[in-house]
Amino acid sequence: MILSDVEISRLVSSGRLVIRPFDGSMLTPNGIDLSVGEEAMIMESASGGRRVDLERETDFELPPGSHVLVVAEEYLELPPDVVGTVNLRSTYARRGLLIPPTVVDAGYRGRLTLALRGAPYPLRIRRGERIWHLLLLESHPVGRPYSGKYQGSTGLTPAP
Template sequence: MILVDWQIMDRISRGQIKVEPFEPGLIQPNSLDIRLGDHFVWYVPGDRVIDPYDKESVTAEVEEMTADEVILYPGQFMLAETKEVLSLPDNIVASIEGKSSIARLGIELHQTGGWIDAGFIGSITLEMCNVNQRPVKMYAGMPIGQLVFYTTERAEQPYNLKQDAKYQGQRQATLSRYHENQRLIQ
């Protein structure tokens, strides 16, 4: 079941869902708006291959900055953080969706990583891309996306109890940690 406005407010006020900082005005009929943080990371253009199993190649040739605004150029991919830090209980999951007004500027908010497991605690790393023909300026603190919350049965092993929870407690835009997975031999 998708939580509606009063249910979202109820879960937050009772501490089941934690959002820091929380602004009640960001609650929508079926979601909670989230804002762009001020930390950004991107790969320097080049031909060097990124191997998901090789930490050095994943973390090489990246740039990052903390800023109040950023320009996303056509075709550019950038990781960004949400201003909000989220904490979910073991029976609520969330998905992150873009805001229509931002999508109409050509900004994709997440590529495929739009699911937030029960038990997750941390800021959310956004996987942004500009598919417009023109650069788009974005500002820290602007509503950029929305979280849709779903109630589920209680997870037996929520994200915060998983031994391999690579992104638990993350703050700031976080590069892929796929290299922490065990490579399966075929």
């Protein structure tokens, strides 16, 4: 079952679901919006690229067709019976951005590093811009909550 804004608010209020920072304006009827954090990386190879410090620069340009990693501003803690899936907000898809299918496993704790594929033309992305939508789904409690290599991420985390 997809969690509604009412259920998400209830879970956050009870402390079972942690979203920091959290305010009601990020709620949508069926999820929450996630925003661009303080760091991005324009990938130049599978193992790295040019880091962009969005604490110094307020925005950056995604080169046409580029592969970019961006840390989300929000810190999440999902309970063992909630799983998430991340999508682009419609406005950004209409501008030509793409993201790969992204699942946030039950039990995940940390800040997400999300991949973006640039449009066929340059686009600017600003820190704090709400470009992703996190859809939260109720699950049967898992026997083994997520404990992989990205657990506890606090900043941009490229693949090893």
